Amino acid sequence: MTxxxxxxxxxxxxxxxxxxxxRGVDLDVRRGELLALLGTNGAGKTSLVELVEGLAPADxxxxxxxxxxxxxxxxxxVGGLGVMLQEAGFSSDLTTVExxxxxxxxxxxxxxVEEVLDDLALTSRxxxxxxxxxxxxxxxxxxxxxxxxxxxxxxxxxPTTGLDPESRRAVWRLVRGLLxxxxxxxxxxxxxxxxxxxxxxxxxxxxxxxVREGTVAxxxxxxxxxxxxxxxxxxxxxxxxxTTDLPVLPGLVAADVERGRVRLRTTSLQEDLEVLLAWxxxxxxxxxxxxxxxxxxxxxxxxxxxxxxxxxxxxx
Amino acid sequence: MTTTSTTLTAGGRTxxxxxxxxxxxxxxxxxxxxxxxxxRAALTNALLLPVGFVGLFGLxxxxxxxxxxxxxxxxxxxxxxxxxALIFVVYYNLxxxxxxxxxxxxxxxxxxxxxxxxxxxxxxxxxxxxxxxAQLVLGYAAVAVVIGPPGxxxxxxxxxxxxxxxxxxxxxxxxxxxxxxxxxxxxxxTLPVIVLVLPFAGMFPTPDVGPLSTVxxxxxxxxxxxxxxxxxxxxxxxxxxxSFVETFGAAALPTAVLVGWTALGILAARxxxxxxxxR
Numbered sequence: 001m002t003x004x005x006x007x008x009x010x011x012x013x014x015x016x017x018x019x020x021x022x023r024g025v026d027l028d029v030r031r032g033e034l035l036a037l038l039g040t041n042g043a044g045k046t047s048l049v050e051l052v053e054g055l056a057p058a059d060x061x062x063x064x065x066x067x068x069x070x071x072x073x074x075x076x077x078v079g080g081l082g083v084m085l086q087e088a089g090f091s092s093d094l095t096t097v098e099x100x101x102x103x104x105x106x107x108x109x110x111x112x113v114e115e116v117l118d119d120l121a122l123t124s125r126x127x128x129x130x131x132x133x134x135x136x137x138x139x140x141x142x143x144x145x146x147x148x149x150x151x152x153x154x155x156x157x158x159p160t161t162g163l164d165p166e167s168r169r170a171v172w173r174l175v176r177g178l179l180x181x182x183x184x185x186x187x188x189x190x191x192x193x194x195x196x197x198x199x200x201x202x203x204x205x206x207x208x209x210x211v212r213e214g215t216v217a218x219x220x221x222x223x224x225x226x227x228x229x230x231x232x233x234x235x236x237x238x239x240x241x242x243t244t245d246l247p248v249l250p251g252l253v254a255a256d257v258e259r260g261r262v263r264l265r266t267t268s269l270q271e272d273l274e275v276l277l278a279w280x281x282x283x284x285x286x287x288x289x290x291x292x293x294x295x296x297x298x299x300x301x302x303x304x305x306x307x308x309x310x311x312x313x314x315x316x
Numbered sequence: 317m318t319t320t321s322t323t324l325t326a327g328g329r330t331x332x333x334x335x336x337x338x339x340x341x342x343x344x345x346x347x348x349x350x351x352x353x354x355x356r357a358a359l360t361n362a363l364l365l366p367v368g369f370v371g372l373f374g375l376x377x378x379x380x381x382x383x384x385x386x387x388x389x390x391x392x393x394x395x396x397x398x399x400x401a402l403i404f405v406v407y408y409n410l411x412x413x414x415x416x417x418x419x420x421x422x423x424x425x426x427x428x429x430x431x432x433x434x435x436x437x438x439x440x441x442x443x444x445x446x447x448x449x450a451q452l453v454l455g456y457a458a459v460a461v462v463i464g465p466p467g468x469x470x471x472x473x474x475x476x477x478x479x480x481x482x483x484x485x486x487x488x489x490x491x492x493x494x495x496x497x498x499x500x501x502x503x504x505x506t507l508p509v510i511v512l513v514l515p516f517a518g519m520f521p522t523p524d525v526g527p528l529s530t531v532x533x534x535x536x537x538x539x540x541x542x543x544x545x546x547x548x549x550x551x552x553x554x555x556x557x558x559s560f561v562e563t564f565g566a567a568a569l570p571t572a573v574l575v576g577w578t579a580l581g582i583l584a585a586r587x588x589x590x591x592x593x594x595r
Contacts (some may be wrong), residue, residue, distance in 0.1 A: 105343020225447030
């Protein structure tokens with residue numbers, strides 16, 4: 001696999017009046033990968049993605065998409081680009097298949113309309129006016145238009161927002177199929193499960209900056225793992241321990257006890273778990289409801305979002 | 317290497333073709349035609365209003381004045397038909413279409429693809445111009461039967477009248493759409509242009525006093541009626557009958573006025589048109 005960047009963003013900035021939505025972002029999307037751009041609402045995801053799509057010029061920095069400036073040389077890349085906006089509309093008086101044919105007419109090498117309708121489970125809705133489609137069906141039609149032109153780079157802004165769990169999984173299957181065909185995907189989402197499911201790499205945005213980037217494992221590696229249990233004595237009676245009763249755990253970063261439940265945060269899950277289990281066996285304790293988990297993306301995301309709140313309070 | 321497949325060129329840059337401009341515009345215009353046919357209000361404006369207007373004002377009110385020849389009356393009816401068609405089929409319906417496509421976020425979607433802004437504006441204009449031309453042709457046949465055939469001195473000028481009038485009003489429609497928030501508000505926002513343009517368009521005789529008739533010649537639609545009268549019976553602004561060759565000379569001023577208004581309209585559209593709803 002080559003690491004040729006399909007999207008390369010260096011020092012990108014974008015302002016709306018006094019508000020700077022994108023504040024110096026560096027980002028690469030490599031050929032054939034899926035990069036998930038995460039962030040809370042207002043973090044600047046859509047503003048950044050619009051720069052990549054060439055829909056707006058950057059106020060500073062350099063952006064290359066498929067080898068060209070996506071805004072000034074848009075005509076040279078648009079044939080290789082599939083875009084799904086967060087909010088784009090349809091004429092509600094056209095049917096599903098008429099909307100597809102209209103879009104196909106603007107493309108050089110469209111895929112067969114019937115085939116794409118079938119991929120998105122819209123065949124039975126082909127002759128229905130778009131105004132009568134459900135929200136999920138419209139979102140699928142959105143995606144159908146984005147992939148109709150066999151794009152090399154697909155930019156999906158919150159593609160599964162508003163979809164039911166089943167449709168969401170269908171979209172995931174479809175995106176995985178596109179990745180297998182070699183399509184490069186830049187996707188924004190606030191469903192962390194979606195990023196864990198699909199992404200080769202994630203980039204987490206906060207207040208206009210990318211604050212963490214890497215594989216899902218890399219993005220969460222800085223976050224401590226957690227261990228939780230309810231201590232009981234040998235005969236089975238619940239015990240309330242103080243944190244000082246616990247053995248010395250080398251990786252421990254935080255510990256608390258709430259209504260008898262012991263909660264630990266550790267940077268060395270395996271070693272500390274061993275110590276803890278040995279300690280429990282020596283004392284004849286039972287660790288009921290024992291849970292030991294590596295950090296999840298959600299946890300990493302939340303801790304970054306919370307530190308953002310602190311930053312902003314400090315700044316204010 | 318073919319032009320339709322993705323081909324690597326020197327330096328690793330890739331040519332990524334899109335559909336030809338013509339094919340793109342035809343696909344867009346085809347969808348716009350479907351939308352026109354399915355919108356009862358727009359279809360009524362396009363098909364019935366011009367005919368009804370001519371019926372009401374033209375045949376009942378008396379056109380061309382007393383003692384006018386059949387050919388002059390027939391020409392006056394066609395002027396009225398074309399002006400009303402340009403106002404409602406082109407100006408009013410196009411303003412509505414631009415606002416509707418913007419508020420439905422269709423323009424935003426089109427601009428994510430290879431469609432340019434000019435193409436997005438031209439697409440709904442194509443069926444409107446076709447309908448206007450068809451009305452003129454059918455209107456010619458109708459007045460030929462009912463009143464008597466008007467002349468056909470210079471058909472080129474008739475085409476210039478239709479296309480020039482459509483260009484002026486199409487550009488003004490895009491400008492008007494810029495300050496129309498909803499499809500309903502178009503009923504109000506199109507009024508100023510209609511009220512200012514219609515009385516001087518040459519459908520009704522302008523009182524021949526002072527500078528008024530001179531000023532009228534420079535309003536956006538007056539050149540359309542001048543060109544139609546020249547094209548049909550070869551009648552110039554002073555009422556003289558000209559030959560085929562002479563009509564070209566007489567058409568210079570009205571054509572220049574149309575070009576000027578089109579340029580102004582495009583400037584206004586560039587400043588005024590918006591491509592996404594206000595948030």
